[in-house]
Amino acid sequence: MPAAEVLTARTRPRPRTAAGHGTKARVQGLLLAVPAVLLVAFVVVGGSAMVAAQSLGLMPLVGRPELSTAAYTAHGGDLLVGVGLSLAIAGASTVLACLIGFAAALIMMQGRWCGKLVAAMSSLSIPVPHIVGAATAGLLLADSGLLARVFGAAERWPDVVGGQWWLAVIFEYAWKESAFVGLVVAGTLATRSVDYEETAALLGAGRLGRLRHVLLPLSLPALIISGTIAFIYSFGSYEVAWLLGRPYPEPLPVMALRLYNSVTLTARPEAAAVAVVTAVVSLGAALVALACLRKIPLWR
Amino acid sequence: MAITLPPGLNQQTLPKDAAQSGLTRSRAGGRILRSATAGALAVWFVLPLVPLGLWVFADRWSYPAPLPQDWGLQNVDSALSRGAATAFAGSLGLGLVVSAVATPLGVLAARSLAFHPSRWSAPVSALLFAPLALPAFVAVFGLNVLLVRLQVPSYAGVVLVLTVYALPYTTYVMRLAYAAHDIGFDEEACTLGATQGQVFLRVQFPLIAPALARAAFLAFLVGWSDYLVTLLIGGGSLVTVPLLVASAASGAGNDGIVAVLSVMALVPPLGLLLGLTGRRRRGGWS
Numbered sequence: 174m175p176a177a178e179v180l181t182a183r184t185r186p187r188p189r190t191a192a193g194h195g196t197k198a199r200v201q202g203l204l205l206a207v208p209a210v211l212l213v214a215f216v217v218v219g220g221s222a223m224v225a226a227q228s229l230g231l232m233p234l235v236g237r238p239e240l241s242t243a244a245y246t247a248h249g250g251d252l253l254v255g256v257g258l259s260l261a262i263a264g265a266s267t268v269l270a271c272l273i274g275f276a277a278a279l280i281m282m283q284g285r286w287c288g289k290l291v292a293a294m295s296s297l298s299i300p301v302p303h304i305v306g307a308a309t310a311g312l313l314l315a316d317s318g319l320l321a322r323v324f325g326a327a328e329r330w331p332d333v334v335g336g337q338w339w340l341a342v343i344f345e346y347a348w349k350e351s352a353f354v355g356l357v358v359a360g361t362l363a364t365r366s367v368d369y370e371e372t373a374a375l376l377g378a379g380r381l382g383r384l385r386h387v388l389l390p391l392s393l394p395a396l397i398i399s400g401t402i403a404f405i406y407s408f409g410s411y412e413v414a415w416l417l418g419r420p421y422p423e424p425l426p427v428m429a430l431r432l433y434n435s436v437t438l439t440a441r442p443e444a445a446a447v448a449v450v451t452a453v454v455s456l457g458a459a460l461v462a463l464a465c466l467r468k469i470p471l472w473r
Numbered sequence: 474m475a476i477t478l479p480p481g482l483n484q485q486t487l488p489k490d491a492a493q494s495g496l497t498r499s500r501a502g503g504r505i506l507r508s509a510t511a512g513a514l515a516v517w518f519v520l521p522l523v524p525l526g527l528w529v530f531a532d533r534w535s536y537p538a539p540l541p542q543d544w545g546l547q548n549v550d551s552a553l554s555r556g557a558a559t560a561f562a563g564s565l566g567l568g569l570v571v572s573a574v575a576t577p578l579g580v581l582a583a584r585s586l587a588f589h590p591s592r593w594s595a596p597v598s599a600l601l602f603a604p605l606a607l608p609a610f611v612a613v614f615g616l617n618v619l620l621v622r623l624q625v626p627s628y629a630g631v632v633l634v635l636t637v638y639a640l641p642y643t644t645y646v647m648r649l650a651y652a653a654h655d656i657g658f659d660e661e662a663c664t665l666g667a668t669q670g671q672v673f674l675r676v677q678f679p680l681i682a683p684a685l686a687r688a689a690f691l692a693f694l695v696g697w698s699d700y701l702v703t704l705l706i707g708g709g710s711l712v713t714v715p716l717l718v719a720s721a722a723s724g725a726g727n728d729g730i731v732a733v734l735s736v737m738a739l740v741p742p743l744g745l746l747l748g749l750t751g752r753r754r755r756g757g758w759s
Binding site for chain 2: 198199201202203204205206208209210212213214215216217219220221222223224225227232273276277280283287288290291294295296297298299300301302303304305306307308309310311312313317318319321322323325327345348349350351352353356357360380399402403405406408409410411412415416426429430433444445448449451452455456458459
C-alpha cells in the first residue's frame with residue numbers, strides 16, 4: 174500500500190460524517206465488532222429467549238409444548254414475596270454502598286496518606302470473589318464468629334447470619350460494592366474536580382457548599398452508573414444470599430436455583446418463570462437509571 | 474454478571490500530593506475528622522478479611538476463645554486433601570482462557586466503536602453492555618438447554634458465558650484507551666516510512682499496553698471469581714476454588730479449611746494487582 178493511502182485509510186480516527194468513510198472501510202470497521210457481538214447476542218438474546226420460552230411452557234422436558242402461564246402462578250405468593258425481599262436486600266445494600274463509596278471517594282480525592290490508605294484498602298477488596306466474601310463475612314459475623322468471640326457476646330450475639338433481617342447478606346454486598354462505587358467515583362472525580370473546586374473556593378464557597386454544588390453534581394453520573402450496576406448485581410446474585418441467608422422466605426435467585434435443581438418435572442418452567450421476573454426487574458432498574466442519567470446535564 | 478469491577482482498578486486515579494492547594498485545604502478540625510473517617514473506612518474495607526488471616530494458621534480455636542489456642546498448618550493439609558491444588562489449577566486455567574478470549578475480542582470491538590463510528594455503533598455498544606443488566610443465572614438457565622442440544626462441551630460453555638460477562642469490561646477499558654489515543658503518533662510513524670506492522674508494534678502497542686493489561690486483568694477476574702456459571706454449566710466436571718469454598722463454607726466446622734481456600738482465591742489476583750500497580754510506579758508504563 175502506498176504511503177499516502179496508508180495515511181488516509183489508517184489515520185483518520187473519527188470521520189465526522191459517514192460520507193468521509195468509504196463503504197469498504199465502513200464494512201471493515203463494523204466487522205471488527207462482529208465476533209464480540211455474535212457471542213454476546215448468543216448468550217444474552219439467545220439465553221433470554223430460551224428462558225422465556227421455557228417459562229411459557231414451550232419447551233417442556235417431556236410432553237407436548239403448550240403455551241401457558243401456569244409457571245408464573247404456581248408460586249404466586251412466594252414469587253411476590255421474593256421480588257419484595259430481593260428488592261429490599263439489593264436496595265439496602267446499594268444505598269449503603271453508595272454512601273460509604275462516596276465518602277471513600279471524597280477521602281481518596283484529598284490525596285495524602287489518608288487518601289492513599291483508603292484507595293489501597295478498597296482496591297484490596299475488589300478482587301475478592303463474592304463467594305469468598307460471603308464465607309469470610311460468615312467467619313466474622315456468625316454467632317461463633319470473630320466479632321462474637323472478641324466481644325465475648327456468647328448467647329447475646331444477634332442473629333446476623335441467617336437472621337430475620339438478612340444483615341450479613343446486606344453487609345457483604347455493601348462491603349464489596351462500596352469499594353466498587355468508591356473507585357469508580359474517585360476515577361471520574363480525579364479527572365475533573367480539582368479546577369472546579371478551586372474556582373468555587375475562590376468564589377467563596379465553603380466546604381459544604383463545595384460538596385453540594387461541585388463534588389456531588391460531578392460524581393452523580395458515576396454514582397448512578399455504579400450504583401445501578403451494584404443494585405442489579407446484588408438483586409440477581411445467588412451465592413451470598415444462599416450462604417448467609419435463611420431458608421424461607423427466599424430471594425429470587427435462591428428460589429430460582431432451588432426450583433432449577435428440583436426433581437419435579439414442572440419445576441423447570443417455574444424456575445424459568447422466576448428467572449424471567451428477575452430479568453425484567455433488572456432491566457427495569459437499568460432503564461430507570463438511564464432515564465435519570467438523561468436528565469443530568471453533565472451526562473450529555 | 475460474575476462480579477462488579479471498576480474499570481480503573483489499577484489506573485492512576487488519585488490526584489497528586491499537590492492536588493490540595495491552599496484554596497481547598499482543610500483546617501485542623503476538618504483534618505482530624507478526615508483522618509478519623511479515613512481510619513474508619515480502612516477498617517471497613519479490611520475487617521472482613523481479618524478472620525481469614527487468623528483461621529488459616531489456627532489448628533485449634535474453640536469457641537469462645539478470642540484468639541486461636543494452637544497455631545499450625547493443619548488446615549492447609551486438610552484443604553490440600555480436599556483437592557485444593559486441582560481446583561487452583563482449574564481456576565487459573567479458566568481465568569487465563571477467559572482473559573485470552575475476552576481481551577482480543579474487546580480490543581476489536583473497541584477499535585470498531587472508537588475508529589469506525591456509524592449508525593450501528595450505538596446498538597452495538599448497548600448490546601455489549603447488556604450483560605451488566607442481565608443476571609448470569611437467567612442466561613445460564615436458557616443456554617443450558619441450547620448448549621446441550623448443540624452438544625457444546627461444558628468447558629467451552631463455561632468459557633463462552635464468562636467471556637460474554639467479561640466483554641463489557643474489556644471493551645470499555647479499551648474504548649477509553651482508544652479515545653485518548655493520539656493518532657498523531659501513527660501519522661508521524663507513517664510519514665517516517667513505517668509499515669503497518671511496524672506502526673502497530675512500535676507505536677500503537679506501547680501506547681495501549683497499560684490498558685491492555687488492565688482489560689486482561691479484569692477479564693481474568695471474571696473467570697477467576699465465578700461460582701454460579703461454573704457450577705451450573707460445568708455441572709461438577711470443572712472444579713474451581715470458588716466451588717470448593719462454597720462446599721466447605723456450607724458445611725459446619727470447616728472454618729479453617731474455608732479460610733485456607735479463601736486465601737488461595739485471593740493470592741493470585743492480589744499478586745497480579747500489585748504487579749500491575751508496581752510496574753506503573755516504576756515507570757515501566759506511562
